[in-house]
Amino acid sequence: MGRFDDRVVAITGAxxxxxxxxxxxxxxEGAAVVLVDLPGDGLGExxxxxxxxxxxxxxxxGDVTREDQVHAYVQAAVDTFGGLxxxxxxxxxxxxxxxxxxLAVDAFDAVLAVNVRGVWLGMKHAAPxxxxxxxxxxxxxxxxxxxxxxxxxIAYGASKHAVVGMTKTAAMxxxxxxxxxxAVCPSPVETRMMRALEAxxxxxxxxxxxxxxxxTIPLGRYGESSDVVALMCFLCSAEAEFLTxxxxxxxxxxxxx
Numbered sequence: 001m002g003r004f005d006d007r008v009v010a011i012t013g014a015x016x017x018x019x020x021x022x023x024x025x026x027x028x029e030g031a032a033v034v035l036v037d038l039p040g041d042g043l044g045e046x047x048x049x050x051x052x053x054x055x056x057x058x059x060x061x062g063d064v065t066r067e068d069q070v071h072a073y074v075q076a077a078v079d080t081f082g083g084l085x086x087x088x089x090x091x092x093x094x095x096x097x098x099x100x101x102x103l104a105v106d107a108f109d110a111v112l113a114v115n116v117r118g119v120w121l122g123m124k125h126a127a128p129x130x131x132x133x134x135x136x137x138x139x140x141x142x143x144x145x146x147x148x149x150x151x152x153x154i155a156y157g158a159s160k161h162a163v164v165g166m167t168k169t170a171a172m173x174x175x176x177x178x179x180x181x182x183a184v185c186p187s188p189v190e191t192r193m194m195r196a197l198e199a200x201x202x203x204x205x206x207x208x209x210x211x212x213x214x215x216t217i218p219l220g221r222y223g224e225s226s227d228v229v230a231l232m233c234f235l236c237s238a239e240a241e242f243l244t245x246x247x248x249x250x251x252x253x254x255x256x257x
Contacts, residue, residue, distance in 0.1 A: 002030025003237050007136075008081040010034040010073060012064050012122060013091030015042025017191035018141065020049070021225035022088050022232055027055030029233065034058050034077040034084075037091070056081075064091045064118030067125075074125045084129040085136040086236045089122040092141060092159075094193045097200030100154040108155045115159030116166070123170050127179055135178025137236040140167050141228075142183040144251050152201065160185075164247040171245030180244035182235045187251030188213050189223040218253030 009026045013019035014035035020042075027033050027050045035050075037043040039061045050057035060076050062069035077084040095111035096103065119140050130136040142163040143156075150157025167183040174181055188194050198206035198213075214221055231250050234240055249255045 002028070003233065004085075005030035007031045007085040008034065008077050008083055009086045009088060009236065010036065010077050010084055010122075010126065011088040011090060012036040012073075012118070013141075014046050014059075015040060016046075017193065018186075018189065018225045018228050019088070019090045020046045021229045022090065023050050023057065024053065024055075025226070025229045025233055026088075026236075027057060028053060031086075032056040032058075032081045034060060034073060034081070036060050036062050036064070036073045038063060064122060065113040067121055070118075070121040070125050074129050078129055083133045084126060085133050086130070087122055087126040087138045088141070088232055088236075089119045089138060090141040091118055092193075094197050094200075095153060095155045097152050097197060099152070103155065111155035111159050112162070115156070116162045119163050120166060123166070123174075123181070127170075127174055127177065130179050131174075131177040136180075137240075138170065138174075138179060138181045139232045139235050140181070140183040142167070142185045142247055144185050144187050144249060144254055146183075146247065147185055147249065147255060153197070167247060168245050175244060180235075180240070182240075182244060183247040184228055184231050184235070185247050185249045185251065185255075186223050186228045187217055187249070187254040189225060189228060191225065194222065216254060216257070217251065218256060221252065223250065223252060 009031045015037035047057045047059040060073040143160040146160030146164045171181040198209040
């Protein structure tokens with residue numbers, strides 16, 4: 001028996017990285033997974049990987065900044081699998097690297113649209129469906145960037161502070177519906193996003209950025225997607241039934257300094 005047998009979990013940003021790892025892990029533990037991302041090869045590859053491992057998956061192309069498309073992936077979960085028990089609100093973008101005085105308004109707004117509006121819309125539309133099943137869990141992907149200053153990536157930092165704040169508010173509002181809401185706050189993780197940020201910080205030597213950032217982590221390495229997903233699974237499980245409103249660093253001790 002898996003921890004998530006007979007459960008339905010929606011995962012945004014499922015085409016790669018943490019989202020893909022979450023799809024594989026939740027499915028391996030028994031969940032039917034509804035996988036959401038923009039059109040492209042990655043989403044189909046994730047669905048195929050889940051199915052090849054014996055899991056149940058539905059891929060839904062959608063833009064998390066569009067309310068109609070957010071409603072559509074929640075409805076797809078209900079129509080295909082009978083309901084929704086958990087949402088992994090994971091879709092996000094890093095935005096551009098550079099001084100705040102040089103950041104264009106459109107670039108700032110693009111980050112907040114995905115990382116803030118997308119998270120809010122996910123909670124807005126998933127909550128009634130989760131409540132209809134008697135309650136469940138929402139996990140929002142924040143960042144250690146939401147727990148401190150973020151020189152050079154002000155839009156990303158602002159968005160992740162917002163995710164932490166929304167998580168706390170949603171935990172209070174949705175508690176009567178028996179929906180627990182928590183945020184995971186990873187340090188740098190070995191994903192495409194971090195490769196892009198490293199290149200933005202030092203196009204001539206991104207590996208040097210990697211080494212410097214890893215050196216700020218007491219455990220001496222970036223996180224892996226599997227590290228973050230293990231925490232997500234715990235937060236969605238019955239073992240965490242009294243845990244809500246938390247923003248949990250998973251950072252190799254980075255915030256302990």
